[in-house]
Amino acid sequence: MTIKDAALPLEDEADLDPLLTRIGDARYVLIGEASHGTHEFYAWRAALTRRLIEEHGFSFVAVEGDWPDCYEVNRSVTLADGAPEDPAQVLNGFDRWPTWMWANQDVVDFTRWLRDHNTQRHPEGRIGFYGLDVYSLWDSLRATLNYLQAHQPEHVETALEAFRCFEPYAEDPQSYARSTRLVPSGCEPEVVKLLTQLRSDAPTQSGTNRNARFNAEQNARAAAGAEAYYRAMVAGGPDSWNIRDTHMLETLQNLMNHHGPDAKCVVWEHNTHIGDARWTDMSEAGMVNVGQLVREQHSEDGVVLIGFGSYQGKVLAADYWGGEVEAMTMPPAREGSTEEAIHRTLGQRSALFVFKGDEESWASQSRDHRAIGVVYTPHAERWGNYVPTVLDRRYDVFLWIDETTALTSLHGMEPAGGELQTWPTGDEEPVP
Incomplete structure (x- = not known):
């Protein structure tokens, strides 16, 4: 044709x-x-x-x-x-x-x-x-900390550990990315621990509380995804692109699950x-x-x-x-x-x-x-x-x-x- x-x-x-x-x-x-x-x-x-x-x-x-x-x-x-x-x-x-x-x-x-x-x-x-993207490292950390302070204070120290790890880079992603040449794992252990603890004892909630909980979890996931993205940028090649698009897909699937089995x-x-x-x-x-x-x-x-x-x-x-x-x-x-x-x-x-x-x-x-x-x-x-x-x-x-x-x-x-x-x-x- x-x-x-x-x-x-x-x-x-x-x-x-x-x-x-x-x-x-x-x-x-x-x-x-x-x-x-x-x-x-x-x-x-x-x-x-x-x-x-x-x-x-x-x-x-x-x-x-x-x-x-x-x-x-x-x-x-x-x-x-x-x-x-x-x-x-x-x-x-x-x-x-x-x-x-x-x-x-x-x-x-x-x-x-x-x-x-x-x-x-x-x-x-x-x-x-x-939003599906992966750039909101510091904003997502702050949002997660705010949620934990209000709802799960027992995990606040874990969030503060992540903040302290990133603090030397003054919210500059390029500075953080370059630092991982010396310490390849960067702050990955801290953000993974934060996400793990947030998800480990998720209560059964509905309505506004359910949405607030979901928002906190997604912010923790975004922080973890952003940290992995910036580490990958140092090496060049396709890895950082693939981390970003894979994160967006995972976020999309989390949204579909959140909205139920008939979601579109x-x-x-x-x-x-x-x-x-x-x-x-x-x-x-x-x-x-x-x-x-x-x-x-x-x-x-x-x-x-x-x-x-x-x-x-x-x-x-x-x-x-x-x-x-x-x-x-x-x-x-x-x-x-x-x-x-x-x-x-x-x-x-x-x-x-x-x-x-x-x-x-x-x-x-x-x-x-x-x-x-x-x-x-x-x-x-x-x-x-x-x-x-x-x-x-x-x-x-x-x-x-x-x-x-x-x-x-x-x-x-x-x-x-x-x-x-x-x-x-x-x-x-x-x-x-």
Whole structure:
């Protein structure tokens, strides 16, 4: 099948009907983005998620964000006692660079809708919003300590031991990562002990207490995952990437268990996490990702992987790690890429592609497929920013927006600093 024959309209939310039919009873729907700074990707992803919640009974949204920050958004959208009534107040407080990934107007619009939707639901059935990522080492340690002080004071000393181990590094992940060259185990024993003790005598609880307990356990898991991630960054190679994506998968599974046997999840992450790594050159580099792992472990529950792409436009990004965010011009896609092939055929039309596993399909050929992280240098597209991809194997569905616009950040100028991500979504090498 040719590009022209396969392209379905994509102009308004009703055009998502074929995609909803493809999803059917699937319990895992993973929705990507080709950059972390494109309005149309966020807006269409939100539109699809609203329909999945309203029409297909999905239970929660899990995103490529930090657990502690996103849990405060969750408290707001689920109308938790004492939580801000407007999720924008929480999102405005996101301060880890790159803040615009979640502190942007599209996420504000979606979370406000989600809170309003939840006002019509029983408290036990409200739709959650959670973070899957692994960077929140110190914030997660603080949250775990606060929980233990209030509920399990007998384990406070264990949490303080972990704090004392990390204290010399002044909340600088790179400093901690480099220190493990001398002491390879780092603070691993302390955070593992903390997690073990927290889980060893978990009481049977329900309602608010059950959620607080789950939050504490996830913070302890996030701290353990972050510590392992930073240790792995020193050695280079695929290990840190794999630790991160494996942690995100484990967090997703914990959320599914928490929400019960009939739970359904929507995941929002970059294409490089969502699209099955086995159908890119990531596999050759020894990397796995969330999409691959979910397919391998949960195919019997129904898994649908959804990617995005565009030809040209504007994107919110920075030109170095920790730099100021700006709306950059994304040049036309390079010759021979998936993006150039679609644009050459469809012109400026947007389109929806629902793949059927046709071996003769245009999408069954390996082509370069653009991936833009939070760090972006447009003139470097001659040699970077593309991942060789068999499109109809990497994704089940592909949404095409020919020309895009940039996100609207809540913060404007971004502070310097932040915690390094490894390639490909951050376009940064591991800590040297």
